[in-house]
Amino acid sequence: MDIEKEVADLVARREITRAIHAYMRGQDRLDRDLQLSSFHADADVDCGLLRGGPETYTDFAQSFLASMKGSQHIIGQIDLEVDAAAGTASGEVYFFAWHRLVGEGGEDRDLLMAGRYVDDYLRRDGLWAIQRRRELIDWARDVPAADAILREQTTIHLSGRDGRDFSQTRDWTAGTSGRDG
Template identity: 30%
Template sequence: MDPTTQQFIDREAIRDCVARLARGEDRRSADLIRGCWWPEARFDYGVHGGDFESYLAWVVPGADAIKDTQHVLGQTYIELDGDAAKAETHVISYHRVDMGAENGGERDTCIGGRYLDTFEKRAGEWRIADRIMLYDWEQDWGEAADWSLGVMGYPFTAEHFPGRAKGDYSEKWFAGAAK
């Protein structure tokens, strides 16, 4: 294969890995997450760091106080170097956090930042070997929306419309079991 085509394939495989990881984090799926990291990988999120197993235990099942998350990925800048690569991916992550009734109940918060990932390609597969999280901004959006009321004054017509980190309707949809 010519080098330019291989670079396109490698870059897309890296972007796909980052997207699968975000999907796995939002669903707290150990299987999806495990498929994106090398077993001996390391991470440093500034507030927590360590080896991959520590990361997995931190994310799955996730803190009881964090009810939902959504990671929206922006551009990924990639520098390839043979079977190694460095990638910077912009991320905006939403979190619904239960602060407890005495501290205002559920709140919606948002963080903007960047993942600095070191990737390695082994046996044709790209996975994360190291990740550092950089934080660019954070905002408390206030009291969480009450999804039982619908959205913008319109009630939902079915139970599956409000997205959830657990029991997500998209899983059934992808499996062809959604009605």
Template identity: 35%
Template sequence: MADALDILLSKQACAELVYTLARGLDRCDRDMLLSVFHSDATDDHGGFKGTAAEFVDWVTGLLPSMERTQHLIGNVLIDVKGDHAVGEACFMANHDMTSADGKPIRMIAAGRYLDRFERRDGVWKISHRHAVYDWNANLERTDTWDRSPGSPRVFGERGKGDPLYAHRATLNNG
């Protein structure tokens, strides 16, 4: 039973890393992104290949060219063997941006993240990520919500001003 519990906890820890990386991308949170990788981890995103730290620098330099992003993660499957694991997670990443001719578009990229995880000193982190792309689409953006300061809606934003950070802080205050 102890082995089954360790495998279950290991799978959950690895899945949390996948979700946290997606959160870090959408919030443009460099520290959060770095926290999911081992210091010697690598990344292969097709257009980028290198260390995970270099990937974080590359992607945090690229994301500000987009108004907003949302990475949706699904079908997360993790296989664990001792202190090593491999995972596949489907993603659909929405990127609100401007086309080359100046029109607002939503570029959707979909594919899978193939991750290698290692548990070192009792802590799971990603040792390598490989992004595999399945399809993409560029769509006309039709967002009609009032985004002015007087809007009744609360909108997400990049960085620590996003409502997520205050929401997470309530855990420490309650």
């Protein structure tokens, strides 16, 4: 076993996973800079609804998600093939996503989706980031929201977006109403 190669492989996997997590967290917290940090500047992103560079894509995604009441993107298994010496990698990343929409009659609806990202990653100037991404949707469901209990229980801490989430503010002195976001 070559310990240096093993360490380089582990570091690459850690940094690629960091980029994957930054992408998802940037979407859910409406943090454009964080989402952009997951890509190289000349990356190609294809979600089906739009194909373009990272700035065009991120602006599209941020605007699309901002029109919703909330979202949560969860990463599942991450399968990576890494050549740390060459600074290249490819991967398939499973995800599950929840989006809170407002229906035509004003009622809350939940759009649930599951799919995969098929990615190529590059290391440039020591930074691993997404170079190419294609989003594949495996299934989707649009259903009536069924979480009225969250509105009824005023002590439950709700998430926020656009800099207002407790994970971003970490304001432990804020009120105890549970309505953090």
